[in-house]
Amino acid sequence: MYLPLDHDSPEPLYRQVRRQLQNAISAGDFGARRLPSSRELAASLGVSRNTVNLAYQELVADGYVTAEPRSGMVVNPELVARLAAADDPGSAPRRPRPAWLRELAARPPRDAYPHIAKPADWQRYRYRFVNGHLPFETFPTAAWLRCLRTALTAEHRAASLQDSQDADDPLLLRALCRDVLPARGIATTPDRVLVTSGSQQGMHLLATALIAPGARVAVEDPGYPDARHILARAGAELVGLPVDHWGVVLDPWPDDIAMAVVTPSHQYPTNATLSAPRRGHLLDLATAHGFPVVEDDYDGELRYVGRSTPALASADPAAVVYLGSFAKFLAPGLRLGYLVGEPELIAYLRDLRRYMVRHPPGHLQRALALLIGSGEYRRWVRTLRSLLRERWLAARQAVDRHLPGWRYDPAAGGVSLWLRAPAGLDTRLLAGRAAAAGVLIETGEASFLCDEGPYDSVRLGFTAVRTADIEPGIAALAAEARALLGGR
The missing domain is CATH 3.40.640.10 (Type I PLP-dependent aspartate aminotransferase-like (Major domain))
Incomplete structure (x- = not known):
């Protein structure tokens, strides 16, 4: 019997033997026949009998084979019957997906409110004005x-x-x-x-x-x-x-x-x-x-x-x-x-x-x-507060310089700026254009209770963007906003 074994693999040899025997049994290759004895299989594969015995012990434990007195290892009769039924054209069709799974998939959303959407790859953006993240390098x-x-x-x-x-x-x-x-x-x-x-x-x-x-x-x-x-x-x-x-x-x-x-x-x-x-x-x-x-x-x-x-x-x-x-x-x-x-x-x-x-x-x-x-925790809070104050100031100055038509309340703290765009600017469209330009922002309509909109808000997080990137990032955002407004 030939089973390809990789002696350089980190997977132990007995696990390789067990896996390949399991695959052969599941494919019906053995039927109800006896499996080779541990001595025969070890000699055929060029491995120790202990390796084969360990593989057989796992197959017995998982119910793939049984040890019959004076017959050696044979495929579990229940498994043989199931494999034969599966090959019989007149056997019962494959079971449908359970009703409870179908009902779960068809169930309406548990509430009608929109979710905050955060891209999993936010770190690849240079200008990442996202919320809920801290710069990992400062941890x-x-x-x-x-x-x-x-x-x-x-x-x-x-x-x-x-x-x-x-x-x-x-x-x-x-x-x-x-x-x-x-x-x-x-x-x-x-x-x-x-x-x-x-x-x-x-x-x-x-x-x-x-x-x-x-x-x-x-x-x-x-x-x-x-x-x-x-x-x-x-x-x-x-x-x-x-x-x-x-x-x-x-x-x-x-x-x-x-x-x-x-x-x-x-x-x-x-x-x-x-x-x-x-x-x-x-x-x-x-x-x-x-x-x-x-x-x-x-x-x-x-x-x-x-x-x-x-x-x-x-x-x-x-x-x-x-x-x-x-x-x-x-x-x-x-x-x-x-x-x-x-x-x-x-x-x-x-x-x-x-x-x-x-x-x-x-x-x-x-x-x-x-x-x-x-x-250490209190020292870290002081360090973080100092770093974020620097970014908060940079964000405010950049918004004042590059987004003069936008409304915001320069609050005394927090982790973001809440911006309201000029009339006629849909921030959902702006977010798409900005992302293509390397600027990641979060629009604010999910924060409102109403069914639709308003679509004029941005929650501009500054915790995860480097201080040096804040002004060029907001300048790039402003350029995309002007393009959408026809140059205004």
Whole structure:
């Protein structure tokens, strides 16, 4: 019997023998005949009997062959019968795809709202004004690797590798309460904190726990599309609140609101900071009507002029559930965030999370706790804030110089600029032309609740583009915009 074996392949010889025998059996080459003995096959192939025996053991374990007394190895009779039936022209036709798969494929979308579309190859663009990404080259790689290694030493190994059921790493909880949340004005204790796989998981847990089908949820319009999807899929009826220079507009307040979701530090996507009078008014509304306020503080520490505004949760921790994330400060791919609320809520969400993912990976939790405790995280935030302030200034100056007809509010912080194009310019067409010229931008229509448009907005992210590339990139974008406007 001939089986082609590659002695230089990294695949072990016994696995090569096993694979080729399995293919021959599945093709019906053996039928019900006996397979060669291990001695015969080893001599035929020029390999040891141990190699053949290992291959046969795997085939027996997987049910391809059986060891018959005094007969040696034979193809599993059940497999022989199935192969014969498949070759019989009168046998039953091939089974159709299961009905549940066909129904799933035909099922309508779970909600009608558009999604944020980010190209997978965004890094190949020179002028990449995308959102949700940090420059990989600036990640604190050396410090993170040290913490990952330390998290597997004897002192920390159990916390990194054990099944913690529904518990979070106590070291990380203490680090959040001691070193991270106070910078946002939040004084809290570990029993009020839940670690999440990013702020989206936090939003999903809250929607699952607190939203009944048909409940009316107040959201900003324009606002964060992913929160809108999560809430709508939980059965919420979304009620849009307009946004102006001072943040979300609260008057008139709609009836029967079960939850309000806001981004008060830097409103998504306009970057407006919720004014002090409106902050107080929103908390009064929450108290009077008995609904929770969910504060998504996705980039609250990234303020470049003056001091950061304290989190809304710092004023009334009982009324406000706080969502925080490490995506804007470390890397979105780490998928780590946290949620702060009253102990009863945290206990409920912890139980809910347990039967979804149990807990975020212990190794990442312990490494992050070590990074924060070493002071490296705070140093990194200061470094990142300085770098992004430089890019924020460059982006503002370039927009003022090259896009004079565009409207934008030069907010004091954030990770992007929210631009409104001149009348007659469809930013969807502009995005296509700009991409062909090497300029990647994100249009803003997905941030609005209305079915169509408006198609005049761009959320110009500056975190992932090199500072030196910001002005030439915006100049190239302006050239494409002028071409679409007929030279205007």
